[in-house]
Amino acid sequence: MKKLLLFIYFISALNASILQETIDSAPSGATLKLPAGIYKGNIIINKPITLLGKEDGVIIDGGGIGKVITINSSNVTIENLTITNSGTQMHQLDSAIFINKSKNSQISNCKILNSLYGIDMLMVEDSNISNNFITSKNNDIGLRGDALKIWHSHNNTISNNTIDRVRDVTMNYSNNNILENNHILNSRFGLQIAHSKNNLIKENEFRYNSVSLMLMMTQNTKITNNSIQSSKGAAGIGVMLKGGHNILFEYNTLRYNAKAMYIDSKWTEMSMKRYIVNNEISYNKEAIHFHLTIRNNTFTHNEFVGNIDDIVKSTAGFETKSNVVEYNYWDRYAGFDTNGDNIGDTSHKMYQYADRLWHYNNKVKFFYGSPVMTLLNFLAQVAPFIDPILMLEDKKPIVNPTVSMDALKD
Numbered sequence: 070m071k072k073l074l075l076f077i078y079f080i081s082a083l084n085a086s087i088l089q090e091t092i093d094s095a096p097s098g099a100t101l102k103l104p105a106g107i108y109k110g111n112i113i114i115n116k117p118i119t120l121l122g123k124e125d126g127v128i129i130d131g132g133g134i135g136k137v138i139t140i141n142s143s144n145v146t147i148e149n150l151t152i153t154n155s156g157t158q159m160h161q162l163d164s165a166i167f168i169n170k171s172k173n174s175q176i177s178n179c180k181i182l183n184s185l186y187g188i189d190m191l192m193v194e195d196s197n198i199s200n201n202f203i204t205s206k207n208n209d210i211g212l213r214g215d216a217l218k219i220w221h222s223h224n225n226t227i228s229n230n231t232i233d234r235v236r237d238v239t240m241n242y243s244n245n246n247i248l249e250n251n252h253i254l255n256s257r258f259g260l261q262i263a264h265s266k267n268n269l270i271k272e273n274e275f276r277y278n279s280v281s282l283m284l285m286m287t288q289n290t291k292i293t294n295n296s297i298q299s300s301k302g303a304a305g306i307g308v309m310l311k312g313g314h315n316i317l318f319e320y321n322t323l324r325y326n327a328k329a330m331y332i333d334s335k336w337t338e339m340s341m342k343r344y345i346v347n348n349e350i351s352y353n354k355e356a357i358h359f360h361l362t363i364r365n366n367t368f369t370h371n372e373f374v375g376n377i378d379d380i381v382k383s384t385a386g387f388e389t390k391s392n393v394v395e396y397n398y399w400d401r402y403a404g405f406d407t408n409g410d411n412i413g414d415t416s417h418k419m420y421q422y423a424d425r426l427w428h429y430n431n432k433v434k435f436f437y438g439s440p441v442m443t444l445l446n447f448l449a450q451v452a453p454f455i456d457p458i459l460m461l462e463d464k465k466p467i468v469n470p471t472v473s474m475d476a477l478k479d
Contacts, residue, residue, distance in 0.1 A: 110137035117144035143172040155184035186214035329353040333360040398470040417466040420457035
């Protein structure tokens with residue numbers, strides 16, 4: 070196997086306009102070390118190469134036209150650069166960096182500014198996107214692009230990035246990726262994953278997004294140790310789960326959301342789908358909001374504290390079926406623990422009463438929390454005029470959440 074001879078080029082900022090020529094003339098495997106200065110963008114990389122800012126202040130400027138950097142090769146590294154001023158054409162996916170059918174590439178320690186899309190990844194494998202700051206153009210949120218657009222891309226690691234004021238981060242038809250320790254703020258969909266499988270989402274921070282995490286038709290997805298807080302807007306959803314199979318959601322914190330978790334499942338779905346385990350779900354308006362049916366969920370060892378509603382269902386009908394609910398702590402549980410095993414003597418039942426019109430009538434929500442509604446709710450629980458609907462029942466509720474529950478876990 071031939072060894073590539075590594076050439077190191079030093080490019081003067083005064084010769085910024087010849088960056089493309091220098092890339093074209095460099096041998097495969099070369100490292101171009103760029104001193105501070107402004108370099109003309111719209112460059113195309115068709116060979117394995119490294120673009121390295123050897124000091125701060127190295128700027129690649131797209132001039133407001135098209136894609137700033139296009140990568141059409143594997144084994145490309147871009148490090149310590151500021152990449153700015155992409156075009157504005159949404160249909161052209163104008164972006165700071167477009168990675169096209171690449172393997173073993175790396176984008177690290179870069180700032181992506183004033184670019185419609187941040188990093189557009191098409192059929193990218195075994196690559197690393199890390200320690201970058203990414204923001205979009207100062208448009209209305211729906212007219213910004215995605216910080217990361219990941220399409221048919223597998224076995225990549227996305228880590229330690231800060232993403233602020235973009236539209237979305239999207240990942241479609243992409244498998245075996247790791248997204249860890251990223252900070253995603255002030256966007257529409259913090260992370261949207263669709264038709265993908267075997268992905269790991271861990272130790273990320275999501276704040277001030279309209280929907281922090283949305284999963285649609287995903288399989289074998291693990292979501293662990295994430296902080297999901299303060300989802301904003303009328304919807305304000307922390308996590309939305311639609312369809313999918315074998316989703317493990319564990320050791321996450323959901324706080325201060327309008328809806329901490331929104332689950333949209335069909336009454337026809339078969340077998341267990343979602344495992345929601347060891348999470349803190351606290352101080353939300355609604356802890357768990359079911360859209361159509363309550364079916365095929367496992368809720369164990371979670372803590373529900375300070376939520377206005379623990380369980381909400383937005384449509385009437387469809388029976389509760391095939392759920393496992395046990396060993397959760399509910400601050401509304403009013404039972405006793407006479408034998409001291411930290412498990413309530415009676416089950417904790419959550420009903421939908423006839424008065425709770427706001428669960429499926431947004432106009433009535435205006436009166437939510439008013440004295441009249443509070444009184445109606447109390448009367449409905451004491452003396453319901455029709456039988457309430459049982460939504461969930463925790464048959465083994467935890468009484469004291471501060472006591473170790475390791476002995477209770479299977």
